[in-house]
Amino acid sequence: MSKGDPICLGCGEKLETLEHLLLKCKKAKEIWKATPIQWDGIQELTGNFNSWWAALSEAIQRDQGMDHISLTAYILWQIWKSRNDKEFNNKTHDPAQVINKAWNAWMEFNEGIKKARRCSIEQTTAPLQMEEQEASQNPDNRSAGMHIRIATKWNKASKSIGYGIVAADCRGQDVMGWKMRENES
Template identity: 35%
Template sequence: MVLEKHFECKVTDGRGVRKRVGDGKTIDIWKDRWIPGVAGVKDTKDRLFWAHSASGEYTVKSGYRSAQERKIGRRVRNSHEESGCRNEGILPVNENIKAGSMQGNPLCKCCEVCSESTEHMLFLCNHAEAIWKMAPIQWDGLESLRGKFWLWWSELVEATVREKGEEHITFTVNLLWQIWKDRNEINFNGKGRAPGVVVHKALTEWLEYQEIQGEGMEEERELRQRVRKQERWAAPDKGWIKLNTNAALNQQTNKAGWGIVARDWKGKLVATLACPSFTYSAPILEEALAIRTAMVKLLWKAGKGSL
């Protein structure tokens, strides 16, 4: 897909397109969005680069994700609404079954008063309300959105930015699952669980999940510590400078960074550099870019122009 086509694309508004510096002949440093950093060591032409994907090529997925991150208001809201409308009515609650097959009773078997929609079953039924009141995590800011589940869900997933947001969302998903299971027990077996029992089951399973996740992270930390203990810095030959590089990646923010340390044969620190990567790619590629940057920086400091 040609990036020039997307430079003025309404979806991205051109904000994700950068120019990667080659010979610099086509770049206006005051007007163009260009990628700062180390210039190429080869004589290449400037080229357009999509900053929100590892390959540098525009994709619909990366464009949409970029738009979400910028929170560009109604445009993103419309995309959520379109997706929500497509998924509305999928859950086989009594109201949807009646609408789709013209058979059965649309009433909720928990309260036997209201039609059982997705929103009624998960939030508005007396039984569901009692469960939510006993839950240890509350989403007070989302109460006004309970009339539309997909809108409530869209706002919920934005809560990852708050403290322990991902953990709270994980518990909430488990609680929704337990409400659905309890609904099925009432519909098919004529008996359900008390609200406190439903919450306790959701909390127990959530804690088990957190424990398993914690064990996995602890094993990873122990492995890293063992690797660090085994790694020892080896001095280069006399008169040489040794470069050590490392790349760090953050999958949640889609950002990366490089660290560079230069020491002489005596172990004396010569230079250090920490710089962000303006792209996010595979770990091995980020490591390679960190090494390349370190070598080019060293050449420039030594007053040389090529490898």
Template identity: 30%
Template structure:
């Protein structure tokens, strides 16, 4: 720990925590840290119990180290130092949403990152192979630029394309110039060129350029037709609605949301089996937490509220799958574990308690409350909640009638 001002009162991190409330000693933190550092310290959520420290790897959501995650972080650091990389500036979103088979998208990823095994790339890696182009047999340097743009075989292929393309008009930023259906035909043609190159290289069969393009586009049309005939999943989100709890039980919907650049809002609404609102509340924390931590803190806050109200038969619903799974696991080894353990301790107090996961569409009332936390921080309603909340509750009541 590095402090901005020497202070004999602080030797350990625990010296900055109020033992009675298990909260940061905001006055002391603000006194010995610079403003930015003090804000960062106060934004660290604290457990309500006396917990032990543990190692957490920030490269993965669940805190376990892996070589794969370390490699990913190294690659991201390299990309940040080389913003001019083609992969960094390429419009990947347009490629991923192009209506083509996944193998074509994977092929495009490899082509843009220059990791297709053309002869030029193999030679640079010390793999001895022929230098001439596998399609035209003339050029002495089979690079991807030559193969897809300047090869004599390729130029004929582009000319025979239904879009009437010319290889010298396909520029580096071509993905920004075409519609999705046009991009599908272009990427399919690029794949056809690569496939024709491999067919001639490994099987000695040189295809006609126009025939290769025609065959590739025919396959694309067949694939698109098959997608239209594929039955869609009938369980759409529009059918997800709020359901009332069993008789004599209370349902508590909770949610968390950002209420600005530096605050997180919580919301909860309690209803009976007739969908009648019994209680609603908001709370705001003056710090911005990531979604998983915010939802875990919202659950802890909600449990403390309903425990104070004396409720003993509750069904809590959250739209956070991470928090839901963490509460069900015996050991939650990730950065929200201290808060989850607080929640488990609070939940053990209730004679009847259950936690369920629901889609956002079934949690609109709590979501509306969390969004209002910046206007109504730490407010309680026994009736007459804000209009947006009342409307959400009314829609929920209609949905199950």
């Protein structure tokens, strides 16, 4: 087999189409068997990646559906990278290695998201707490205070939710704000 050969490197039997490489090849099937999530009911769609992905995306409505979808994307990415490692470096990876790489990358991403959220919240609340302490320590500032506005917005077209908090001083001047946009949950 030479580079650029249309036959799949994983099984050496079929044409290497997107569907075959990611979903139907015996090597890909071994990886999917080892995954911590299973996509029951969409196996018959593996002949068309777009249909398979559209059916998989409906899981967004389930508990932890977005987590399952994003982990699936990381698994697909690692299958692709494993295939390229075989093609260009002649290295093979067993299913557990592929899944572990996907899992670790997904966990690292989730930790980064959590850390970013914590930082946003801490940056917003620390100045507010200091102002509250200053106002309570100064009796002449009893009319001083903060007004908090909270808003949410759902965009049906993009299936995203936005929410935010704005703190304003007693004169109505915005002092601090925080907002976030997420996929629908």
